[in-house]
Amino acid sequence: MDKIVVPGEKIGAIEEYIGLNGTYEDSDGNVRSKYFGILSLNREKHEALVIRIRKPVLIEVGDxxxxxxxxxxxxxxxxxxxxxxxxxxxxxxxxxxxxxxxxxxxxxxxxxxxxxxxxxxxxxxxxxxxxxxxxxxxxxxxxxxxxxxxxxxxxxxxxxxxxxxxxxxxxxxxxxxxxxxxxxxx
The missing domain is CATH 2.40.50.140 (Nucleic acid-binding proteins)
Structure with a gap:
């Protein structure tokens, strides 16, 4: 199931999902989104990751x-x-x-x-x-x-x-x- 999530949005409890890229665990034991992006859940492996929709524009040497x-x-x-x-x-x-x-x-x-x-x-x-x-x-x-x-x-x-x-x-x-x-x- 893919859906759009916002920063801080609850994805599930740490007992349900292992948070991968684009997630973090809060002090209450919840997996939450780090970014505005698309939530990708792997229910077989119990993994959650958030793929950023828009990467931040950064200035780099050589630009x-x-x-x-x-x-x-x-x-x-x-x-x-x-x-x-x-x-x-x-x-x-x-x-x-x-x-x-x-x-x-x-x-x-x-x-x-x-x-x-x-x-x-x-x-x-x-x-x-x-x-x-x-x-x-x-x-x-x-x-x-x-x-x-x-x-x-x-x-x-x-x-x-x-x-x-x-x-x-x-x-x-x-x-x-x-x-x-x-x-x-x-």
Missing amino acids: EVVGRIFNISGVFGYVRLEVKNGKPLDRSFIGILYPPRAVREIKNVYNVGDYILAKVVSLKNRAIHLSIAGKKYGVIRAFCRVCGSILIKKINGILKCHKCGNIERRKISIHYDKEWGKIYGY
């Missing part, structure tokens, strides 16, 4: 992520991640972005509001560490500091606002505004 910088502290950018390996994320993750080299002014590398394509380089200390080193990675969409319009790519990292004419510099990706839909997961 390519797209996110928007929401804060800068010193040279570090704090990024709200929105896409992992071309697929939209269903929950919120925050990453820490490091400049690809020593810089005098971080505003010439990235700015608050910029969308970036980055690579996850570490998960040390329970933080997601991001890098934009290399031609593929960097800012993929930037906005004018003066009027907020989208900046148009010129040459050598120079971006120009088509509305007010403001010129800015960023560490831009080779994908800057080219494949926005593909990178962003649409």
